[in-house]
């Protein structure tokens with residue numbers, strides 16, 4: 001993209017035990033899906049995790065955090081950032097397509113839902129972040145649009161073998177207040193701009209721009225340790241907390 005490397009918060013979403021068959025080889029080790037986000041302060045509102053059914057993902061062993069699952073492209077970056085035992089080197093332990101990861105249950109830091117599921121998102125890009133995205137439908141228009149697609153289209157759920165209980169109980173959580181947009185900015189803009197689906201590209205871009213700047217400068221946290229603080233004052237502190245508590249790492253690309 002532009003000038004220098006982009007810093008992301010890498011959220012560790014740990015696969016719940018017992019491990020599903022596709023990950024059985026890693027019995028006894030922690031296995032995590034890892035998602036790159038620019039919005040660590042929104043992790044209180046995670047309702048699920050997104051994977052692309054057709055993208056290839058790999059598993060590799062980290063120095064301190066067990067097994068990570070993400071795209072091979074992301075591992076190539078991570079191996080130069082101290083994630084692997086030998087700098088610049090990694091071994092691929094497993095290769096799967098996203099389809100094989102759908103419906104897997106994980107636990108993720110800071111969210112009020114103790115168990116969330118890996119669900120399909122068709123707009124994930126292979127060449128950004130880890131290819132896995134954490135979903136915060138209250139504040140991300142893309143996430144809300146993709147969740148509504150699944151919630152209102154049983155045929156779409158069936159196509160990917162997603163059970164109702166992986167989706168229907170998961171409501172967006174009010175986690176930050178943005179003047180004019182309320183406490184569920186993404187839901188507000190989805191309705192206001194009459195967004196139709198996760199493929200409604202132009203409107204989603206518009207919604208993202210609107211929510212982004214305003215959220216950063218005027219958004220106030222409604223939950224957690226920094227409740228009542230402005231996002232711009234605590235974004236970095238929330239990231240530090242996530243890292244200290246072992247729920248996240250810092251990742252650059």
Ligand code: A2H
Pocket residue numbers: 006036037038039042123124125126127128129130131132133134135136139140141143208
């Ligand atoms: B964000 P940038 Cl609440 N494909 O995290 C598509 N989208 C991806 C991705 C990929 N491979 N990797 C990361 N992302 C998403 C939270 C969030 C995000 C909120 C609001 C806006 C938002 C929860 N999802 O992003 O191109 C991730 O979603 C708006 C763009 O590097 C990540 O942060 O700027 C963001 O896009 C990174 O996008």
